[in-house]
Amino acid sequence: MFDWPQIQTTAQMRATESAAMASGAVSGVQLMQRAGMAVAGQIRLRWPKPGRATVLCGPGNNGGDGYVIARHLHRAGWAVRVLGLDNTPGPDADAMKRDWRALGPIRPLTPQQMSAECDLVVDALFGTGLTRAPDGDIARILGWLQGHPSLPVVAVDCPSGLCMDSGRPLHAAAPRCQLTVAFDSLKPGHLLAQGPRLCGRLVIEDIGIAPWRDASTLHRATLHPGLNKVLGKQPDSHKYGSGHALIVAGGRGKGGAAQLAAQAALRIGAGLVTICPPDAALPEHAGAPWALMRQSIDDAADLSQTLADPRISAICLGPGCGVDRAAQLLPPLLASGRACVLDADALTALSEHPRALHANCVLTPHMGEFARLFPDLAQALNTPAKTGPALSKLHITRQAAARCGATVLLKGADTVMAAPDGQAAIHSAFDTPFLATAGAGDVLSGLIAGLLARGQTPVAAAALAATLHSAAARHIGPGLIADDIPQAIPRILRDLNV
Numbered sequence: 208m209f210d211w212p213q214i215q216t217t218a219q220m221r222a223t224e225s226a227a228m229a230s231g232a233v234s235g236v237q238l239m240q241r242a243g244m245a246v247a248g249q250i251r252l253r254w255p256k257p258g259r260a261t262v263l264c265g266p267g268n269n270g271g272d273g274y275v276i277a278r279h280l281h282r283a284g285w286a287v288r289v290l291g292l293d294n295t296p297g298p299d300a301d302a303m304k305r306d307w308r309a310l311g312p313i314r315p316l317t318p319q320q321m322s323a324e325c326d327l328v329v330d331a332l333f334g335t336g337l338t339r340a341p342d343g344d345i346a347r348i349l350g351w352l353q354g355h356p357s358l359p360v361v362a363v364d365c366p367s368g369l370c371m372d373s374g375r376p377l378h379a380a381a382p383r384c385q386l387t388v389a390f391d392s393l394k395p396g397h398l399l400a401q402g403p404r405l406c407g408r409l410v411i412e413d414i415g416i417a418p419w420r421d422a423s424t425l426h427r428a429t430l431h432p433g434l435n436k437v438l439g440k441q442p443d444s445h446k447y448g449s450g451h452a453l454i455v456a457g458g459r460g461k462g463g464a465a466q467l468a469a470q471a472a473l474r475i476g477a478g479l480v481t482i483c484p485p486d487a488a489l490p491e492h493a494g495a496p497w498a499l500m501r502q503s504i505d506d507a508a509d510l511s512q513t514l515a516d517p518r519i520s521a522i523c524l525g526p527g528c529g530v531d532r533a534a535q536l537l538p539p540l541l542a543s544g545r546a547c548v549l550d551a552d553a554l555t556a557l558s559e560h561p562r563a564l565h566a567n568c569v570l571t572p573h574m575g576e577f578a579r580l581f582p583d584l585a586q587a588l589n590t591p592a593k594t595g596p597a598l599s600k601l602h603i604t605r606q607a608a609a610r611c612g613a614t615v616l617l618k619g620a621d622t623v624m625a626a627p628d629g630q631a632a633i634h635s636a637f638d639t640p641f642l643a644t645a646g647a648g649d650v651l652s653g654l655i656a657g658l659l660a661r662g663q664t665p666v667a668a669a670a671l672a673a674t675l676h677s678a679a680a681r682h683i684g685p686g687l688i689a690d691d692i693p694q695a696i697p698r699i700l701r702d703l704n705v
């Protein structure tokens with residue numbers, strides 16, 4: 208999708224590594240050498256003056272990476288203390304362990320060996336192989352790290368204890384790291400739930416296995432220069448070439464939410480946007496923006512008649528609409544098969560009166576609305592994670608989309624969108640908490656409606672909208688009110704050279 212970075216699950220990552228090794232192009236030891244060297248390189252880049260490092264090496268290949276890192280830091284003049292297990296790991300990690308032993312001792316992996324007299328801790332305890340909560344001495348070491356929050360921790364692949372498929376810690380003391388260096392591709396857990404907070408700064412290092420990647424149906428939705436082609440218009444374009452979005456508004460005194468959505472649809476470049484309140488509320492929409500057209504829709508028959516115009520290419524139903532009105536308008540809207548965004552009151556109406564959806568619908572619930580629509584899935588996510596891979600927001604969004612036959616965008620600081628065919632994207636925006644403000648969701652719905660009107664597929668429209676929405680929020684900063692977001696869209700488009 209739009210050349211966005213691929214995200215691989217841990218199972219896909221293992222398959223990619225196996226395929227690379229099976230091809231004969233690279234061995235396991237070489238991959239481990241590349242991984243360890245990449246982490247050591249990132250450390251030296253950020254801590255150019257050699258200091259004192261404690262490298263914590265776990266039982267498997269993540270630990271193997273740790274021994275490689277220890278060797279490179281030692282060579283670069285660091286004073287390195289290695290803590291490891293008295294075990295025989297797999298052959299690759301074992302070879303790396305032996306290489307380290309030629310340079311220095313391996314101390315017991317116990318909390319008693321931990322010392323605050325160090326400048327950096329390298330966490331090479333567990334990576335993609337984590338299947339259950341760390342216990343015993345390793346758990347106590349994690350607890351020790353938690354008690355020393357000012358000690359910088361660099362995570363190899365991920366903070367140990369974090370489930371890389373879900374972003375959910377399997378252990379309460381998964382370390383909060385300053386830097387995480389992961390290999391080849393992002394994993395869902397880097398972007399979801401607690402992942403972004405625990406990973407700190409995230410760097411993905413190429414270890415030369417991209418050609419063997421499993422074709423991923425999961426992407427990270429993020430701003431990148433190539434989006435100018437997606438969002439740009441041709442010199443000879445005509446307004447109807449960019450579609451006509453219809454935004455259904457609610458009754459008297461309830462029109463603000465639909466106004467926010469309508470302004471967002473205009474700003475993102477829908478050719479025409481019409482706001483449709485009931486006749487009695489029409490006077491409330493008489494003012495600016497003058498680019499916005501107005502037309503009353505009182506009931507289902509009015510909507511059917513309006514939708515007879517084939518140029519209407521997307522509809523937004525829900526923001527400020529009122530549950531009864533949404534319930535009344537849903538049947539003709541869904542019967543039209545037209546691309547639509549169903550948000551807010553339309554989602555409540557759907558949870559009260561379930562209806563068959565179709566592949567051109569985008570549902571935009573926050574977690575509360577999602578729980579009303581898919582109570583079993585929401586409850587499953589609320590169950591504490593004990594084993595990996597743990598159930599994630601990605602899993603439940605994909606399941607919801609497959610079940611209802613529509614694209615589902617599940618909002619939050621981590622926003623996940625999934626289509627019924629499994630195509631999915633994650634947009635992580637943990638740096639814009641000020642988006643949690645009234646009306647921000649209405650703007651998001653309007654952006655999706657505008658992009659649908661312009662012909663984007665439902666999942667692409669949802670992912671692009673989430674990306675532009677948080678980019679606009681980031682540009683505005685704290686103090687943001689929802690009204691600011693549509694106004695900031697031109698600036699974001701200009702920065703993208705659209």
Ligand SMILES: NC(=O)C1=CN([C@@H]2O[C@H](COP(=O)(O)OP(=O)(O)OC[C@H]3O[C@@H](n4cnc5c(N)ncnc54)[C@H](O)[C@@H]3O)[C@@H](O)[C@H]2O)[C@@H](O)CC1
Nearest residue numbers: 238239242267268269333334335336337338339340341364
């Ligand atoms: N496979 C490869 O070729 C490469 C792997 N790399 C590294 O290898 C890591 C994956 O290695 P592994 O698959 O060995 O897994 P880990 O090193 O993450 O875990 C080691 C083993 O510990 C066991 N385990 C899981 N949870 C446990 C718990 N709570 N307590 C005790 N033991 C537990 C599991 O059997 C697992 O295999 C990656 O994260 C990455 O750091 C990199 O070196 C790149 C190349």
Ligand SMILES: Nc1ncnc2c1ncn2[C@@H]1O[C@H](COP(=O)(O)OP(=O)(O)O)[C@@H](O)[C@H]1O
Nearest residue numbers: 573618619620639640642643645646647648649
């Ligand atoms: N903590 C947060 N960090 C970043 N974005 C957030 C956060 N909380 C909510 N958002 C985003 O803000 C918007 C809020 O939408 P919603 O919950 O529907 O609010 P409203 O109904 O008031 O418009 C969504 O796009 C959501 O992804």
Ligand SMILES: [K+]
Nearest residue numbers: 330333363365
């Ligand atoms: K780790």
